[in-house]
Amino acid sequence: MRNLQASLDHLSIGSPDPGSLASFYANALHLSVAAREGGAFECTGRERRVLIVPGAKGTLNFVALNLPSRQALREFRARLAEEGVAIETAPPSLFGGEAFSIVDPDGNRLVFGHATREDTGDGMKARLQHFAIGTTDIDRALAFYQQVVGLRTSDVVCSDDGRVRTAFLRAGDEHHIIAVFLAPKKSFDHHCYEAGDWALIRDWADHFGTLDIPLDWGPGRHGPGNNLFIMIRDPDRNWLEISAELEVVPDFKPAGKWEHCQKTGNFWGVAYLRS
Structure with missing residues (x-):
């Protein structure tokens, strides 16, 4: 395929x-x-x-x-x-x-x-880059995204019994275009915008502060993807992430396997575990 x-x-x-x-x-x-x-x-x-x-x-x-x-x-x-x-x-x-x-x-x-975009708008850099969903049947979801859609697995996060709790799938060389979480119910987990470098994470955080939008999580660093991040909530409680320095994955690299723990979600400290 x-x-x-x-x-x-x-x-x-x-x-x-x-x-x-x-x-x-x-x-x-x-x-x-x-x-x-x-x-x-x-x-x-x-x-x-x-x-x-x-x-x-x-x-x-x-x-x-x-x-x-x-x-x-x-x-x-x-x-x-x-x-x-x-x-x-x-x-x-x-x-x-x-x-x-x-x-x-x-x-x-x-x-x-297919569309050709001329992205020359105002504002700081932050490209819409990935989305994340929660599912109660992660094996079925991954079979669909891998076998039907044709995405490649960059990393999985597994519990001690070997069960996959999270998977990160790519459609190019960036670490993931979708993250799939095992969750108590089907859910829209978050959407993410790639700023590109750490200085812009700072600038976005300052911008949110000016608007009195509090950071809901971060600054932090994810294990899978190795990216820096901050996250906020919109008025409907949807999660929005600003990321920087997301890992670029060569095709020959095998999928990584991570422990299901707080440090995997945030190398610097506290993490939200979906299940």
């Missing part, structure tokens, strides 16, 4: 008050906001795009993955069809007409498309 090459282009988040949530993202992430049909809002800025739509609090409506070319998109769709994967029409997104979607075993929707 061919490995998928893709980047995270945008995501769609549900909210009972999409206008207020869009205003928060506009201020917190230096985004411009445009109203869309159906009470939705498009939030766009430098290397980052988020759709806020009417819905229940804390819902991830879909994630949109950008393939490197239209030909790659067509070949990927053909491969999925050949393997009997159910291909569905894409919901309204920031892609063109060739976009399509599939659904993972927990009902999370993945939209695939």
Whole structure:
């Protein structure tokens, strides 16, 4: 099976008050906001795009993955069809007409498309880079993302009995485009923006402080991925991460195995363990 090459282009988040949530993202992430049909809002800025739509609090409506070319998109769709994967029409997104979607075993929707972006907006650097989900059946979820989507495993975190508690999967050379956590229920865990270097973590923390947005976790350093991070909560309690210096993983490197403990989640101290 061919490995998928893709980047995270945008995501769609549900909210009972999409206008207020869009205003928060506009201020917190230096985004411009445009109203869309159906009470939705498009939030766009430098290397980052988020759709806020009417819905229940804390819902991830879909994630949109950008393939490197239209030909790659067509070949990927053909491969999925050949393997009997159910291909569905894409919901309204920031892609063109060739976009399509599939659904993972927990009902999370993945939209695939191709777009050429000119990311020259204002604001500090922080590229939308990965997302994370919680699942009650991590083995089933990983089988889907590895075998159906074609992602590669960079690291897993296991408990003493060998059970996988967390997995980090990549669609290129960056350590992960998705993190999958074993959790008490299906959940949207967080979305992450890669700033690139430690000095920008400081600058983003200062920016959040100016807006009276407290850090919910961090500064810290994750074990898997070796990245520096801070995390905040939006008004709907969704977790938003600013990361820096995420590991670049060569294809020949085997997947790493980490202990399920606080130090794995944060080499510097306290960590949130999902299960």
